[in-house]
Amino acid sequence: MPLSPKIAEVTDRIVARSAATRGAYLDRMRRAAEDGPARAHLTCGNQAHAYAAMAGDQGRLAEGRAPNLGIITAYNDMLSAHQPFERFPGLIRDAARENGATAQVAGGVPAMCDGVTQGQPGMELSLFSRDVIALAAGVGLSHNCFDAALYLGVCDKIVPGLIIAAATFGHIPAVFVPAGPMTSGLPNDQKAKVRQQFATGEVGRDKLMEAEMA
Numbered sequence: 001m002p003l004s005p006k007i008a009e010v011t012d013r014i015v016a017r018s019a020a021t022r023g024a025y026l027d028r029m030r031r032a033a034e035d036g037p038a039r040a041h042l043t044c045g046n047q048a049h050a051y052a053a054m055a056g057d058q059g060r061l062a063e064g065r066a067p068n069l070g071i072i073t074a075y076n077d078m079l080s081a082h083q084p085f086e087r088f089p090g091l092i093r094d095a096a097r098e099n100g101a102t103a104q105v106a107g108g109v110p111a112m113c114d115g116v117t118q119g120q121p122g123m124e125l126s127l128f129s130r131d132v133i134a135l136a137a138g139v140g141l142s143h144n145c146f147d148a149a150l151y152l153g154v155c156d157k158i159v160p161g162l163i164i165a166a167a168t169f170g171h172i173p174a175v176f177v178p179a180g181p182m183t184s185g186l187p188n189d190q191k192a193k194v195r196q197q198f199a200t201g202e203v204g205r206d207k208l209m210e211a212e213m214a
Helices: 005-017 019-034 044-051 055-063 083-098 121-125 129-141 158-168 188-199 205-213
Strands: 068-073 102-108 148-152 174-177
Touching: 005 019, 044 055, 055 102, 068 083, 068 129, 083 102, 083 148, 102 129, 129 158, 148 158, 158 174, 188 205
Parallel strands: 068 102, 068 148, 148 174
Antiparallel strands: none
16 A cells, blocks of 8 residues: 555655754664674773672673673562563573573663552653653663663553663664563453442442452
């Protein structure tokens, strides 16, 4: 199917308007890639700080030959979609070791839940949090110890923030890791019924909370 003339026109305008900034970005990524793994250029003191907490992986990291994966995680216990990420760094480290590599948590980023803040003053931070996530991820990766990055996060603000950071460090491969499928909870029609029963006084707060958390 041919591209709509109007969409093609808009696309061409965007390409032309962004030529200078896009060119600068691509040049920066190209130079960063040519430099190779940044940790190879770090001093022994810099690297020693980065590897001090890595116990059994210290030798492999110090040799500088094995690929080192940086993990940016949006784990917290406030989002049911993010809570499974608590276990992921350990699983990733084990998988990396089995394949002759190493992995480190480079940093954590905030991940707020609209379900908690909706209707509260905190909801004003929702969209702003995307920029904070991008900055926090950038801080973690700025240590320049990583040959690739894994981004652990889902949801409509967290992932865009992580993508901004991934683009900034576009000279290294990036993998976005979801938390996996969530088991089905209480169907919406049943939840709505419980809400109606609570509104009419047929059930108490305990039943309402039970249904909402399901």
